[in-house]
Amino acid sequence: MTMTYTHASPEHGAPERADDVDDVARILQPDGTRVSDPALDRWISDLPPHELRALHRDMVLTRRLDTEGVALQRQGQLALWAPCRGQEAVQVATAHALAAGDLVFPSYREHGVLLARGARPADFVLAWRGEEHSAYDHAALGVAPVQIIIGAQALHATGWAMGAQRDRSTDVAVAYFGDGATSQGDVNEAMVFASSFRAPVVFVCSNNQWAISEPVTVQARHPIAGRAPGFGIPSMRVDGNDALACLAAMRWALDHARRGEGPAFIEAVTYRLGPHTTSDDPTRYRDADEVERWSRRDPLARLEAYLRDAGVLDDSGLAEVARAADAFAAEVRAACIGAVTRDPASVFDHVYAEPHAPLERQRAEYVDYLDGFSR
């Protein structure tokens, strides 16, 4: 079976628009009502209550982390923060589908993915505070260093997947990127390599409608998921604010890659409720009505409504998760404020893996210069 997305509308035969946000596969309606989708249902038919609760808990923690990140930036403790509010479902749910050996190649906004992979509080803030470029152990966490350059990680994921394939392992690489990244050559080249070599890589495009101030229609005329089949890569376009749909789509994609069938592509249609970063002013380029419309599609409220209705979560369960989120946020704050800036000479560390005499001389000169002040 191939699950390929086609971009011809069934009714009109005309191409759909990239900003048609309702032409998506969905399991949970915005009000939390469970509906059926033949392509998705079978992938989550076995979800036990504790997994649903874990999914919900990580989404709550992600939102709380995001609130804390923005607050820390506003208080001058972080230089910058890239909010992920509104995108918790795609981030957390896709990460919940991963196996331990899989490696994630994230962009800078995937806080929920890192959280679901088990990142420590310090892992979220040291880079944004300016203490370290990449604080966590990528191999232990199963998450490659966070990528700032748009779309570059899609190639790294593909190359890693080519290596996994050579190792005869069942490990899968996952590249996360936004809608803007799909305009980049690297993402398109990654799809060429992945398809030609049948590399076990899953591309997750979080289409959050905006690349800073540019709407998705500047990146794409037709839905982004429609591109993948042209590379020979099956794709799905799902509601990115529907955690269950995201989880199901990711399980489908991972299964496809793990079975040796090659890459898969998911376009998760979602929305960035906040600014691009704390330096951005989205009121300059989008109207309040749009944000209000998307607020009514909130992925967290949607999942909560469903879980309450299904009897999986009640008030006391929600209160317990809220407490856990507050405790986690406090740990993040402590890790941020308690960060100790490294020794000045450490700026010279790790430029090279092997000794480099001219750089060692520069280090010695600078250390000598600094020491001059204490003599």
Place this chain on the structure above:
Amino acid sequence: MTALTLGAAITAGLARALETDDRVLLLGEDIGTLGGVFRVTDGLQKRFGAERVIDAPLAEAGIVGTAVGLALRGYRPVVEIQFDGFVYPAFDQIVCQVAKLHYRTNGRVRMPMVIRIPWAGGVGAAEHHSESPEAYFVHTPGLRVVAPSTPQDAYVMLRQAVASDDPVVFFEPKRLYHSQGEVDPDGDLADAPPMHLARVAREGTDATVVTYGAMVRTALDAALAAEDEGLSLEVVDLRSLSPIDMNTVAASVRKTGRVVVAHEAARTAGIGAELVASITEQCFEYLEAPPLRVTGHDIPYPPAKLEKHHVPDLDRILFAVDRVVEPGTAPSAASAAAIEGGVR
């Protein structure tokens, strides 16, 4: 010892690297059945299989970017960029990813990657096929940049580059691909001079010519010609452009007191500028004349029929040598004034 061309020496080095470490993979355009457009990978796919000698899609960023992922997975990729002028699409991956990943992960990620680039002009090639982009990479911390000029160095330095845990940009002087020399294919790598050291290619006493790559041959020819005029030139072959072995350069300059730096890359902010600045800092009191540069002009690489006017030749090197030997003969004040007037 075996007589090999520089190209064949690299082939032998690649074969040895593939033999000794099964994590080594080759990746590039046309490197498989064709054996590369310069045939440097000739026979390697047949011998080691298409799983290890991989014909890549025609996408330079893709080649280098997937090699980053392969290195993250524990492989040691050796990529071939088909021609010097084709490396620019991969520039972002090289300078933003390959060069920085070790630093930004505090040493947790290593990038043991070799980026082989057939390099520079003098072979009558088409546009974009004769470029000298070395300064871009030398200016990028985290990369090592080397350029062998003899078959023996090509063989040994390629193997050292593959063995290095740092990423290495490996420039192959394409107009020397067919030049022959003695190679010791069974020599112990541990006995070879380290990749970062320069080499005194010829000893002399009157002036030093510092150069690298195919220009080493030109400088040696110039030294032979100078000998006929009673001048003794020392020629230093840098071999490594990042880091630069200033100890060897400075020792030579202190001995001769006069120095000409030669390369075919454009002059402004090139390797020559770096060398002259460092020489001035480290050898100021030994200098009998201002160091001079003989370089390509600050122009895009010209059409093949005109490249002899761009790539420094023996005469241009000797002209500069004359200027450092007799400093009074520097370019005339009249022409300098004319240029100044024109600029105004």
